[in-house]
Structures are given as C-alpha cells and as structure tokens.
Amino acid sequence: MIHQYRLGGYNIVIDVCSGAIHVVDEVAYDIISLFESNSKEDILSKIAEKYAGREDISADDISECYNQVCSLKEQGKLFAPDTFASMAGKLKEKTAGVVKALCLHVAHTCNLNCAYCFASQGKYHGDRAIMSFEVGKQAFDYLIKNSGTRRNLEVDFFGGEPLMNFDVVKQLVAYAREIEKEHNKNFRFTLTTNGLLIDDDVIEFANKEMSNVVLSLDGRKEIHDCYRVDYSGKGSWDRIVPKFQQLVEAREGKNYYMRGTFTHRNPDFLNDIKQMLDLGFNELSMEPVVCAQGDPAELTEDDLPIVLDQYEKLAELMLEKNKEGKPFTFYHYMIDLTGGPCIYKRISGCGSGTEYMAVTPWGDLYPCHQFVGDERFRLGDVWTGVTNTEIQDEFAACNVYAHEECKDCWARLYCSGGCAANAYHSTGSVTGVYEYGCKLFKKRMECAIMVEVAKALGTE
Amino acid sequence: MEHIKTIETKNLCESAKNGGCGECQTSCQSACKTSCGIANQQCENTQESK
Numbered sequence: 137m138i139h140q141y142r143l144g145g146y147n148i149v150i151d152v153c154s155g156a157i158h159v160v161d162e163v164a165y166d167i168i169s170l171f172e173s174n175s176k177e178d179i180l181s182k183i184a185e186k187y188a189g190r191e192d193i194s195a196d197d198i199s200e201c202y203n204q205v206c207s208l209k210e211q212g213k214l215f216a217p218d219t220f221a222s223m224a225g226k227l228k229e230k231t232a233g234v235v236k237a238l239c240l241h242v243a244h245t246c247n248l249n250c251a252y253c254f255a256s257q258g259k260y261h262g263d264r265a266i267m268s269f270e271v272g273k274q275a276f277d278y279l280i281k282n283s284g285t286r287r288n289l290e291v292d293f294f295g296g297e298p299l300m301n302f303d304v305v306k307q308l309v310a311y312a313r314e315i316e317k318e319h320n321k322n323f324r325f326t327l328t329t330n331g332l333l334i335d336d337d338v339i340e341f342a343n344k345e346m347s348n349v350v351l352s353l354d355g356r357k358e359i360h361d362c363y364r365v366d367y368s369g370k371g372s373w374d375r376i377v378p379k380f381q382q383l384v385e386a387r388e389g390k391n392y393y394m395r396g397t398f399t400h401r402n403p404d405f406l407n408d409i410k411q412m413l414d415l416g417f418n419e420l421s422m423e424p425v426v427c428a429q430g431d432p433a434e435l436t437e438d439d440l441p442i443v444l445d446q447y448e449k450l451a452e453l454m455l456e457k458n459k460e461g462k463p464f465t466f467y468h469y470m471i472d473l474t475g476g477p478c479i480y481k482r483i484s485g486c487g488s489g490t491e492y493m494a495v496t497p498w499g500d501l502y503p504c505h506q507f508v509g510d511e512r513f514r515l516g517d518v519w520t521g522v523t524n525t526e527i528q529d530e531f532a533a534c535n536v537y538a539h540e541e542c543k544d545c546w547a548r549l550y551c552s553g554g555c556a557a558n559a560y561h562s563t564g565s566v567t568g569v570y571e572y573g574c575k576l577f578k579k580r581m582e583c584a585i586m587v588e589v590a591k592a593l594g595t596e
Numbered sequence: 597m598e599h600i601k602t603i604e605t606k607n608l609c610e611s612a613k614n615g616g617c618g619e620c621q622t623s624c625q626s627a628c629k630t631s632c633g634i635a636n637q638q639c640e641n642t643q644e645s646k
Contacts, residue, residue, distance in 0.1 A: 149600075155608035164599040201599040206602040212609065213602060219609070227616050239621035288619050288640060289605040294629075324621075328629070350606060350629075412606040423629075476638045479616025482608065486634070504624060549608065550635040555624070584635070592603045 257297025355408020489531025506557030
C-alpha cells in the first residue's frame with residue numbers, strides 16, 4: 137500500500153509497509169498512482185498523453201521513470217505487502233503480565249477549575265483524594281515485581297495537580313532511587329503540572345529527578361485564562377508563566393513540554409504556539425481537547441478545515457525557524473525516520489491495560505488515566521494485581537489489526553490503532569476508531585514527514 | 597534523469613528480525629496523554645537492525 141500527497145512543494149510517496157519514503161517528480165507521482173491498477177502500456181500511454189505539450193519530458197524519460205518505479209518495487213520499497221498481521225498479538229503475548237509504566241494519580245484534586253478538564257477538575261467524577269506514601273510505595277513494589285526483564289520503567293506523577301501532594305512525590309522518588317539499583321532498573325519520571333505551586337524547591341527537584349516535565353499552558357493569555365481558572369474564576373496565566381520560564385531556564389537542556397490544549401474557542405492554535413515561542417519556550421505540544429460530546433469546548437466539523445490548515449502552517453513555521461537558526465520541536469512532529477519504533481511496536485497498540493496502567497490515590501489499577509473513574513474498567517489494585525482479566529484481555533487483544541477501519545489506512549503503522557480511550561468514548565469499543573482524531577492524526581503525520589523530508593534534502 | 601529520491605528510513609520488514617524488546621517508552625507516557633501515536637517514540641533496542 138502506498139500513500140501519496142503534495143505538501144510544502146514536495147511530491148511525497150510513503151510506502152506504508154516497508155516504511156520507505158520517496159520524494160518524486162510529477163511524472164513519477166503520476167506513474168505511481170496508476171501503477172497497481174493499469175498495465176505498463178496503459179501507464180506509458182496515459183502519461184505520454186498528459187505530458188504531450190511538455191518539451192522537457194520525453195518518451196524516454198517516462199519509460200526510464202517507469203523502470204525506476206519497477207526497480208523500487210523489486211527492492212521492496214514500493215508496494216510492499218503487509219505481512220505483519222500474523223505478528224500482531226505476538227509482542228503482547230510474549231510479554232503478558234509485564235508492566236513497565238505507571239501513571240500515578242498522586243492527587244485527585246486540583247487548584248484550578250478548568251471547565252474542559254477530562255478529569256472533572258482532577259476528581260475523575262469521584263471524591264477528592266490524595267495518594268499516601270504507603271499506597272505509592274506499594275505501586276512501585278508492584279511495578280518492580282511485575283516488570284520482568286524490562287530495565288527502563290516509566291512513572292508519571294499525574295493528577296489532578298500532583299504538586300498538591302509534593303511531599304509524597306519526593307518521598308516516592310527517593311524510595312524508587314533507593315531500590316532501582318538492586319533490581320537493575322532505571323526509573324524515568326515525568327511530572328505533569330499546571331504550574332501554580334512551582335517554587336525553587338520544585339524546580340530543583342524536578343530538574344534533578346524528572347526526565348521530563350509537562351507544563352500546561354494554552355498559549356495566548358486570553359485563551360488560557362478562558363478555561364484555566366482558579367476557583368474564584370481568575371485566570372492563571374500571569375501567575376504561571378514566570379514560574380514556567382524560571383523552571384525551563386534552570387532545566388539546562390533536559391526535556392520538557394509546554395503542553396497546550398486547543399478547543400472550539402481556538403482552532404487557530406498556531407497563534408498560541410507563536411505565543412509560546414515568544415515567551416522563550418521551544419519544546420511544544422498542542423493537543424486537541426478531549427471532552428464530553430456536546431461540551432462547548434468540543435471541536436466541531438466546521439473547525440476541522442481550520443485545524444488541518446493550522447497543522448500545515450505549523451510545519452511551514454518549523455522550517456522557517458530552522459532556517460533562521462531558531463528551531464523548536466512540536467511533540468507530534470517528532471518523527472525519527474531512521475530510528476523510530478520497530479514493527480512490533482507499530483502494530484501492538486499503545487500498551488494501555490497491559491504494560492501501562494494508571495493507579496488511583498487509593499491504589500486501584502485502571503487501563504490508563506483516561507479510564508479512571510469508570511468502574512467497569514477497574515482492573516484490580518496494587519496489592520493483589522490485576523483481577524479483572526476479562527477487561528485486561530480486551531486491551532491485550534487491542535492491536536492495530538483489531539480495528540476494522542485501520543486495515544486499509546495508510547497511517548496505521550504510525551498510530552498503531554490510536555488511543556483506546558478516544559475509541560471507547562466515541563464508539564463504545566476500544567477497538568473502534570475516533571474518526572475526528574484520525575483526520576487530525578493523518579494530517580499531523582503528513583506534515584511531520586514533510587518537515588523531515590525537507591531536512592533530509594537540505595532544502596528547508 | 598532522477599525522478600525519485602528515496603529518503604533514508606528504518607526498514608520495517610527488517611525490524612521484525614530483532615525487534616520487540618519492549619524497552620521503548622510506553623506511547624502515552626509523555627506529553628500528550630490524550631492523542632496517542634507511536635511514530636514519535638524512540639527505539640531503545642541497541643541490538644536491532646535499523
């Protein structure tokens with residue numbers, strides 16, 4: 137299967153199953169589009185007819201180009217067949233019972249009252265709660281015990297607002313550092329925060345211990361302050377931006393993400409990205425809102441063309457900034473064409489409910505943070521492990537080939553079937569697909585690949 | 597005349613041979629938390645043919 141598109145002045149052809157990417161001229165672009173459903177004679181004659189008035193394109197050129205396409209096919213770099221379906225469940229089968237990542241909900245409470253919050257202001261549709269050290273310690277013991285031979289283990293301190301339980305976060309990190317060597321593990325921590333409680337102590341700790349910090353900022357002040365308000369209704373932008381700047385400056389190159397959410401209010405989110413850049417941030421992420429259907433924040437069909445256009449303009453901006461020597465990263469455009477994931481990872485799905493789980497403040501296990509609060513998805517707890525094997529089996533069986541709609545999609549080996557929670561919330565099944573999200577994802581991949589193509593050709 | 601330039605990429609078919617170590621980052625455990633993809637994950641397998 138191939139996918140071909142024009143963007144940024146390039147004719148790009150993706151060979152889906154080999155992963156090969158080609159930049160082609162217009163003749164090759166047309167030949168490739170005709171190749172599978174036409175005979176050689178038909179292709180040559182159709183192309184000759186189309187370019188009849190062009191002195192720069194001779195019959196020999198067309199024939200030569202046709203041969204180049206055939207050669208790439210023989211090399212397995214064009215029209216490679218999908219031979220991966222039988223491997224789809226293998227990785228999860230091989231690693232059944234192995235856990236390598238936990239999202240610790242250390243605080244089901246928040247000092248902001250964001251109307252669009254998927255976690256209902258941090259409470260996840262339940263009561264406010266914070267995680268005790270004992271529960272967190274048990275979560276680490278559970279992770280170590282069930283991590284098999286995995287060395288790299290990931291733990292995200294999440295909420296609500298995790299800094300509302302900062303002492304426990306510090307104690308848990310100290311505990312993890314104490315035990316990681318004896319078990320030959322390497323913990324990578326992430327902290328996701330709204331920034332209100334950042335102070336010198338937090339900055340020093342985060343920059344020493346956190347592999348990554350995710351800082352929530354929606355961009356322009358008027359956009360950010362529309363949703364990200366405290367309980368008195370006051371916007372938080374003025375209070376958090378200087379703290380984020382201080383933290384990022386002190387981070388001295390370690391990873392962070394300035395992470396925004398865009399909604400129906402700002403489908404023109406590129407303006408928010410520009411605001412982040414103006415504030416001195418250059419590791420950016422901007423995510424489409426996840427909210428209940430019918431919520432005023434929900435992105436609409438009318439927003440879709442605007443959002444798709446913004447993604448293209450964002451790619452152009454990245455190339456411009458590269459040229460100026462002021463590069464920035466955008467999470468969804470970070471695609472490593474030579475060193476990205478292997479085919480097993482690409483077909484296995486996201487790992488939620490199997491190698492990745494969320495832990496509530498009281499120690500319950502859920503397939504991921506987005507299922508917390510929905511009792512049907514409670515998998516077990518950190519003391520007894522997974523007991524709801526029926527639900528876990530559903531997630532274990534969830535790979536890219538389990539999604540009927542993905543079978544013919546060119547982007548399937550870039551998204552691996554997408555987000556189980558988004559699928560469930562839009563279709564009622566974790567093996568469904570969230571179509572709106574797919575449209576955004578495909579555009580993001582086209583843009584990300586175009587940016588890499590421009591870099592590879594040195595023509596950006 | 598060069599009609600096609602092939603960009604260097606990981607060969608997915610080849611990656612089946614030594615892939616599947618499972619050491620790479622869990623997809624959602626990073627910035628997004630809401631719109632998972634795997635394209636931007638890094639391979640952590642030092643043994644794998646690229």
